[in-house]
Amino acid sequence: MTKHETDFRNGVATPEVSRRAFIITAAAAGGGMVLGISSATEAQATNTTGYPGVQTKAPEFTNHISITPDNKVIVRATKMEIGNGVLTSIAMIATEELGCDWSTVSAEYVLPSRNLAENNVYSKTGVLAYFAGRSTGKEMMDQMLQAGASARERLKAAAAQKWNVPAGEIKAEKSMLIHEASGKKATYGEMAEAAAAVKLDKEPAPKPHSQWTFLTKTSQKRLNLPLILDGSAKYGIDIQVPGMVYATVRHVPSHGGRLKSYNFEAIKAMPGVRAVVVIDPDEKRAGLPGNAVAPMGFSATTNGPQAAVAVIADHYWQAKVALDLLPIEWDPGEGKQWTNTAKVYETIAAAAKDAGKGNIIRQIGDVDAALKDGKKVEAEFMTPYNDHFLMEPLNGTALVTADKVEVWVPTQHPQQAMYVTADETGVPPEKVTVYPTYVGMGCGRRIYGDDVRTVVAIAKKVQGTPVKVIWTREEMTRQGRYRDLAAASFTATLGPDGMPKAVDINQAATRSSGRNLSDTPYATNIPNFRVRTKVFNTNLMTGPFRGPMYTSNLFFLETFINQLAETAKIDAVEYRRKLLANYPDPGWVKVLDEVAQKANWGQSLPKGTAQGVAIGNWAMANTKEGAPVPNTGSTVAAIVMVEVSRRGQVSIPRVDIAMDLGTVMNQEGVRAQMEGGVIMGLSAGLLEEININNGAVVEGNLDTYRVLRQNDPLLPQEIHVHFGGNTNHERLSEAGEPPMGPPPAAFAHAYFKATGKWLTRQPLTKYMA
Amino acid sequence: MAFELKINGKQVSVDADPQTPLLWVLRDHLQMTGTKYGCGINQCGACTVTIDGQAARSCNIPAAQAVGRTIVTIEGLSPDRTHAVQKAWAELDVPQCGYCQAGQMMAAVGLLARNPNPTDADIDQAMNNLCRCGTYVRIRAAVKRAAELV
Structure with a gap:
């Protein structure tokens, strides 16, 4: 049954792919002010990757805040933007204490691999730290307010040192540091590099909610609005990786059933078709090393492997047409008792x-x-x-090699995605990089990581070649949670x-x-x-x-x-x-x-x-x-x-x-x-x-x-x-x-x-x- | 097989099976991913573009049928997000997850091209794209606002 799995007849080369090698296809988005949109969104619009899953290099103040020399503030969040506005909320919370000009603020994700490398500093609050909701929960509020306050005080301290005045006399507002007595002024960006190196004796306490001037007092539009307006926002399905091939998948229609047989010969000669791969639920999975725990767990009925067949082709449409014609026989298993x-x-x-x-x-x-x-x-x-019937069909792109995995996926929980990937591939979590994208709605459907498991289960069969897997609408509806x-x-x-x-x-x-x-x-x-x-x-x-x-x-x-x-x-x-x-x-x-x-x-x-x-x-x-x-x-x-x-x-x-x-x-x-x-x-x-x-x-x-x-x-x-x-x-x-x-x-x-x-x-x- | 398409004012050459739906030629062959896949059966409208000025669902049109015609996608609506529909969408803060909105905006463009002052009923008829986030009430208002801005 599996003899064709490695029948990769075109002998795809193994490209060296890194995140820097991304093909950026977004239409030029930046450049000047744009009519009809508040300036609040300009910073985000200048992010040319089209999605917040790649980290911009800039002086870093705290785990959550960077400020670039040209005065742009980047707020880093563990919560994925699924349409509920969490990324904007989190940036707003930090802005309250940082005292920066909102129009300079953009937001990026904190990759779960970074969190792991830094001893889970971002997820000390538990399983919901990386969950794409509850941005205004107390733990997240406290974290982001503190991050803003800590960065602000560092900026003041750096200015105080440079101007030789007491930090207490410096005002920080609208991204400007001002010492009125001497008339000295600087932007946050000008002071960023020095400030990022400042060590404070004591972290400042955030102000009481009653003194807020931004949160609860203003309303802001979502940061990624401009990217949505011109189609440059990148969802998982839009990710392009050099050398990428496409797959589409069919899981056993009766949930929990098994694959009996399929006939690759019937589609082997179709245009663009490269291989058929099988996901076998009975194959032993690697599990997680040491004390690692998947935040949403692993179980057979949430994110355990399901029997499936995927066709890999040069293009999605070729894979889809071929899979529709692939003869497959299934064993419905226990499900057959539910006749209607x-x-x-x-x-x-x-x-x-x-x-x-x-x-x-x-x-x-x-x-x-x-x-x-x-x-x-x-x-x-x-x-x-x-069914959730989310507008963006389940999808993901993965590049699996013997000792490293990269995954690009629209997910509600990238930390879970990282651990699912480790379990499915046997590559340890610290060698797994998950790049979350914008997400075409979540509602709970993209939290278990079952989609990620399917993606990497397919990609691991064609190691060295990046594969983008896209569910058809029908497949997504029939394989719901x-x-x-x-x-x-x-x-x-x-x-x-x-x-x-x-x-x-x-x-x-x-x-x-x-x-x-x-x-x-x-x-x-x-x-x-x-x-x-x-x-x-x-x-x-x-x-x-x-x-x-x-x-x-x-x-x-x-x-x-x-x-x-x-x-x-x-x-x-x-x-x-x-x-x-x-x-x-x-x-x-x-x-x-x-x-x-x-x-x-x-x-x-x-x-x-x-x-x-x-x-x-x-x-x-x-x-x-x-x-x-x-x-x-x-x-x-x-x-x-x-x-x-x-x-x-x-x-x-x-x-x-x-x-x-x-x-x-x-x-x-x-x-x-x-x-x-x-x-x-x-x-x-x-x-x-x-x-x-x-x-x-x-x-x-x-x-x-x-x-x-x-x-x-x-x-x-x-x-x-x-x-x-x-x-x-x-x-x-x-x-x-x-x-x-x-x-x-x-x-x-x-x-x-x-x-x-x-x-x-x-x-x-x-x-x- | 290579053929040419006119997209957003440019002639582009595509090497693909001409029976491939226009949607997948745009997305996979031309890396123009603003046009989205939603249902693949001509229902949800996420893949809407305009062809010769009319809204069309690109998942259901073989690329061959678009040869020699003028195709506009979300990427070509304006160079700087200043098309009346984009401005109205921004002003009314329509999108949530945003995935369907390229199709919604292109459907609005098609509607306004043939009906500059649509009624609620006209909008409901022409704008039957799916939005799972439920932004419909704002979409209706934004189409009317765009009609004023044109």
């Missing part, structure tokens, strides 16, 4: 109903006793597998006041998580409350989907709360205010009040038009008992207006969303995340479903997988983002995942009010009348 989606749904629904056998993750009072009397409300819910499949069965009894006496929740899902079920603040005002969970899996692999289990659990809980409110004939916003009356985090009610007021909740609407509401939090902390910790995470509430025409045509005239992130650092950045999260959340909840057929995924491309688009009748016509719910608590919480949660439940509520029908299964459109 209906069987999967029946099984998981039964698991959710199977009360008493689940793992109790939260228990208050005596639920069984309290369920015996009172008005009973019952409901069953389900959310299907969804899908949103978790989940089902839940809810029972409640209401007291005479209409409020819940008892709520009993039994949930089954492909991942064990009670977020937004067991940790709901509502439980502070529900005397009897219990959540039990079970794990159920098919052969399909799952992963984080912009908030693991968040979009499922929150849909279940919030739809049920709306059902209780409607049953009790109490306004759903008021019902939540009552449930939250004992909860000490004021953000929840503040966010509800803000969105209700701004959306004109309760307004009189024509027949067939209604508003629905939902609220949730990602990713608040829990106590040991599973209770929520007040003033943590990001609380988001949405009101969705639904219009159902007489002919049954459904549309969404307006969505209002409000949030409490504590403090908002970059308002326009948050607004963009909120708008996008509403769209992606509604798309997932209303439209998307991955189906299974004998263990294999049915959907492959946009002809079968519906994703919200500009011309979709369900695209919200207006999205209004409101900031008045923020409590100004000292935390600066995240904005990417939170808006994904509430919109589908708010939609289902509005749809009920417009039609009298509850939608309890996603995708919601499938169950509309």
Whole structure:
């Protein structure tokens, strides 16, 4: 079966490739000011590589900051730009303390190999240090504020020495060092080289948040905006390495299955075809040396090797055409028991109903006793597998030699990518260089490094030749790490006041998580409350989907709360205010009040038009008992207006969303995340479903997988983002995942009010009348 | 087999199978990677360029069909990001991850060429490119802004 693997008939030469040898194809981007773009983005636009994965040589102050002699500031970050603006956020944080002119700032990645060589100095905070989110988390804030302050004080000290004046008399602002008494002035760049060598007796303390003048006071556009505008931003798929060949890959359609056979002879003579290579999951992997640990771990169902066949050719299109014609036989393995989606749904629904056998993750009072009397409300819910459907197909480029590996990849976690590469190739981590690129969205799909494993597993078969591997859209959709499949069965009894006496929740899902079920603040005002969970899996692999289990659990809980409110004939916003009356985090009610007021909740609407509401939090902390910790995470509430025409045509005239992130650092950045999260959340909840057929995924491309688009009748016509719910608590919480949660439940509520029908299964459109 | 294409005002020679989709000729043979691969089946619009002024999805057009015609890609929209569509996109801060935006902008260019004052309905019809980040509301506003700037 593997005899053709080394049949590299064109005898590709082994080029010496280094990162300096990159072919730079970007159109000339720099040169002068550009109309229509704030000058804030000029520094980044002059980076001619088109991506931040190559380090500029310049005097280095701290691990995170360099300043060039021509007065450009380079901020180095461990977080990859996946569209959420993290690279811009991190540069902003350093700018606050550095006191530099924002228009001189650009950002680069800190390669994980550098971190390793410097004894993990950049990832002392753990597995999230290299995760492409949470740029405003406390650890990252503290690190970057300190970096800015430390660099600033060095600049002052260098100027003080040169001018022979006390450092305390020097002002540092807008990239200028100024000593007013003597009239001396210098740019940061002029003082950079001397300053970088300064040793301070003591590192300065960053100022209190209340004294910030840049963060929270201004909004900035993303640094890489100019590169996007002219097509010069380099994503992984755009990387060119001299001597590179192309591959495309097919993994076993039934996840976990095996390759039986393939026939290279059928495609061997096709134009450009060089080889077929096989990925064998049963071949022993190298593991990691010594104490090395992959931050996201290794496991068979996240990033373990999958059976696959790849065609290598001179060009991508040749490889793709040949792979389509390559006869391949697969053994579906255990997956074949999942003959169709209906069987999967029946099984998981039964698991959710199977009360008493689940793992109790939260228990208050005596639920069984309290369920015996009172008005009973019952409901069953389900959310299907969804694919991330990221715009940039999975891809990566790798050059493997006997003692060294280089990988260029759009990843959410390059440190994980480095360790996966070491495991797959047997080359030790310190000889692996991962160059992260811009990323055509992440959402959790590019975190495990399964894509990187496939890329290097192919490249290691053609050592010495760089290979760019590109998944077809169909392949990417069928080899997802899908949103978790989940089902839940809810029972409640209401007291005479209409409020819940008892709520009993039994949930089954492909991942064990009670977020937004067991940790709901509502439980502070529900005397009897219990959540039990079970794990159920098919052969399909799952992963984080912009908030693991968040979009499922929150849909279940919030739809049920709306059902209780409607049953009790109490306004759903008021019902939540009552449930939250004992909860000490004021953000929840503040966010509800803000969105209700701004959306004109309760307004009189024509027949067939209604508003629905939902609220949730990602990713608040829990106590040991599973209770929520007040003033943590990001609380988001949405009101969705639904219009159902007489002919049954459904549309969404307006969505209002409000949030409490504590403090908002970059308002326009948050607004963009909120708008996008509403769209992606509604798309997932209303439209998307991955189906299974004998263990294999049915959907492959946009002809079968519906994703919200500009011309979709369900695209919200207006999205209004409101900031008045923020409590100004000292935390600066995240904005990417939170808006994904509430919109589908708010939609289902509005749809009920417009039609009298509850939608309890996603995708919601499938169950509309 | 070698053939010539006129791209962004320049004649370029390409040595490729003329049945190769224009998208892959641009990306692999000419290293013009601003035009993106998204779906490969004429649906998502990430690969949009203009051919003789009209928006066209390059994943679905054999390069041979583009011979003798005027092709414009994102790289050729303006030398300095000052095309009305680029200015509008910057002003409204449209992109998030940015991957689809070259296609979105080229679709807008094609739309505005034949309809200088598009309505919401016109925009929704012509701009049905996929954006997974969900920038649609801004895209619609940016097309209108570009119409003012032209």
